[in-house]
Structures are given as structure tokens and as C-alpha cells.
Amino acid sequence: MSDADSINLLELDEIKVKLSGLQILDGVTIRVPHGLVTGLIGPNGAGKTTVFNVISGFVKQDSGSVTYDDKRLKHIKAHHLTKMGISRTLQGVGLFSTLTALENVMLGGSAQVRSGILSQSFAMPWTDVETERLRIAAMAALEEMGVADVANRLPSELPYPLQKKVALARALVCDPKLLLLDEPAGGVGAADMADLERLIRSWVPQRTVLLVEHHMELVMSVCDLIWVLDAGKVIAWGTPDEVRNDPAVLAAYLGEDGAA
């Protein structure tokens, strides 16, 4: 596949991360093209989540660069992500158990709220307008996910697949350009997998998706492009068919014997 940087929304160049003396990422270079679903796979401990943590600002790289939307990001702060148009879901659901589904989703749009602390503390009228606008956006996101009817329920009252959808609605409410999905299929049953696949495909090409996933069937069917990590290094990348037949990938997943 030819390298065409101009079409990439996100680029990671030669990222190195050492944590507690271990080289977690060792010169990782990844390209995420606009409007496609890109997968990031690899065996446990390959460094996939660390890649997400570098993009999210939870882990600072020792060297290398992150370029998003043609801008090199120097000091990434997690709370700036949604403003930049990047939304991330976490492994599991990461919903706030004491907030209703609607309130959880409203939080995803927090960065859009412009009124200051004092005006909110004193409940000035324009804060009501903003909160209402956020409520409408959150309801729209819940409707897009088909779970508007559980808006006023607590996450603990919902079955797991619905909790997942609420978490995805929270990621969508800020209208992101780039969605980082950390194991979206985790805990999702076979019956809901086709639904998840259809959902992810429905976001492109308007949005760009980068997902970390262990469920190979989903990865192979939903992704346009796949990057494979092993022991902190990119060992292969390409289309699902290219990756599926790559000897290095087979070796990483099955061991040398299995590959042979």
C-alpha cells in the first residue's frame, strides 16, 4: 500500500514509551486515514492500549510525534480531546453509575459548554439554555444508538449491550471527527455483533474510526486497514486480507510452530 500522508487524519511517528523499565512501545509508526475504519490488533501486552493512552494524553511518549489533522500535538491533555474532535471509549463501558444514561451522554458534550463557573453557580438564565441544548444533543445521540427510551435509567439497571450503546452515544455527542474505540466488542454477544458492525460502518466516511479489538471476526469484517503490533513494534499493516495472510502476524498470534 502506498504511503499518502495527506489523506491521514492521525499519524504516529516513531513513538517510544518506556514504563517501569519496560519498553512498551518501540518506535511505533501508525497512519489512520480519513473516513476509514482502521484496526489496531496484537497479542496481549503488544502495546495497543498504550498507543491509545499516548493519543489521549494519559501517557507521554519518550520520543516520536503525534500529528492530528495536520497539526503536530505537543502536549496532549485528555480534557482537550473532545474539543479537538477526538472521542474515546474505554474497555468495559466506563459509565458513571450514579448518573442516568442521559446525564452520562450529556457529559460527553461538556467541552461545548461555554458558560463559566460563576454563571453556572448562580444558575444564570443562559446556562439553562446551554444545558437544554446539551440535553437535546444527548437525546439525539441516544436516539442514533436506538436507546432513547432508557434515557432516565441508571446504567446498573440496563443490560450490558445497552450500557455499551449509551457509552457509544456519549462518545458521539461531541460530533467527533475521530473515534477511538477500545475493545467495542468486549462483552457483546454474538447476536449483537452484526449490529455493532453495522453501526461502526455507518459512521464512515463522515467520521474516522480507530479501534483496538481482540474479536478477529469483527476486526476483519469492519476494518478497511489494520495495523498489527507485537511487543511494542508494528510487525505488519495492510488490508484485512493482507494482514490475515502475513507470516509475521500468524507467528505473533499462533507462535512460530503454528505459523509453520
Added chain:
Amino acid sequence: MTNFIEYLLGGLGSGAIIALMALALVLTWRATRVVNFAQIGQAMFTTFIALTVQEISGSWFVALVAAIAAGALLGVVVQYLVLRPVKRSDTSGAIIATFGVLIALQAAAGMIWGGEQEAYPQPFNTAGISAFGREWPISVYDLVVIGVTIGLVVGLSLLFTRTNLGLSMRATAFNPEVARLSGIRVSRTLTIGWAIAGVVGAVAGVLVAPISTLSPNSFDILLVFAFTAAVIGGLDSLVGAVALGVGTGLVISLVTGYSDSSNAPVVALVLLALNLLLKPDGVFGHTSSRSV
């Protein structure tokens, strides 16, 4: 029976003040998962500031505003300069640090204003109201205190449930990492939580001072009662803090009425011990479960 009702009425005002201080403790707990034992020291310090402003301006209301501003500022300073650096490494260390701040504030107040008991001016009549041919054990001042408490509780409830700031504060307390990813400036939100707690504590200080006295240690007993109320209320619950704060005030009034005021702290500690034995999550607390 008449005595019983009189004791209950007499406990409403002090119960409202305990409720306010318990609210302040709950607010810092909700924000940072730290019980701020310095809260009472902050309230004492801001009440001294209010007393100074009162003496200069002659206005009880101006003094109250000064206490509120000082309470917010002190909350921010303690959270930013003491709690944040300490908590980064150790939560239990942070709790001990709040004791350190309490001692430091009491020492500083002693150096600035002296260790003597000061009288705080009474802005409203504290004598029992006369009505229906008799004097009742509740004063106009008690009614003002109850009114201010209700107003603050309603205001805080609206803030937490109706505004994005309130939502952010609730989310940050639960999971700072996810809150950050949702676009919330977590450290700023925590500081705001401490500022609001500082304001509530400052109001409690200014309200309790006219019916007690003011010295660097005079609010210590209020901390015992407020802590009891906050813990029994569930530590996480605003409603619990208020209900148990008022309840504690009533119990203390009954104990004082039927026996002696010196027994009140013992009763509070017995209630606290019983609560920890029988319902450690508190009356209004809840253990959340999630299906995974």
C-alpha cells in the same frame, strides 16, 4: 411531653448549623474522596475574618459576604497547595494533611486574633419567640439559620442536578479518567468543589458564632457532631448530611435537656459507633453494583 417538644424545637437551629457543616464535609468528600478535617478550622478562620470586617464595617451582612469570599478562597488554597500535591502520592496522607492544616489554622488564628473567647454580634433576636401566650424555645435567629440552610441545600441541589458544572462535579468524583475523556477539566472541577465546601463551611461558622463564642478551638465540638452526621448520612449524600445534621441537633438537644450538655459528644460517638457496626454505608449511602 411538653418538655420533649420544647427540646426538639430548641434543637432545630443548632441542627441546621450541624447540617451545614456536615454538608461542607460531604462536598469535599464527593469532590476528592478525602474527609477534610481542616473544614472546621477554615470555618473558624473565616469567621474571625468576618468578625474583623464586622468591626470595621458595622454590617453583619457585609461580614457574611466577606466570610463567603474568604471561605471560597481558603478552600481553593488548601486544595491547591496542600491536598493536590499530597494526594498525588497518598490518600491517607491527604487526610492527615488536613489535620495539619487544622492545627496550622488554629495556631495562625491564635497569633492573629489571640486565644481569648470573642463574642460575635447577634444580628437577630436570639430570645425565644413569644406567641399564643407563651415563649417558645425557638428564636427568630433559629428561623433565619433554618431558612439559610434550606436555601443553600436547594441551591446546591439545583447546581448538582441542573447545571453542567454540577454534572461534571458528580462525574469527576466517580471516575476522573473517564471525566477527563469527556472533556472535563478535572483538577479545576475538584478545586471548585473545595471552594463551594469552603463557602458552606464559612456560612456555618458565621451562623454558629453568635450563639456560641469565637476562639481558635471553639468550633471543635461542631466538627464532632458534623462528622457524625456526615458519616451516618452516608458521606456521599447531601440529603443524608442535612437529615442527619438536623437529627443530630435534635438528639443533642434532647440529651442536653434530659441530662447534661457534657454528655452530648459521648452520645454522638455512640451513634457513630452503632452506625459503623450496623450500617457502615450510612443511612442514605448506597453500595452500587454493576453487571459486567
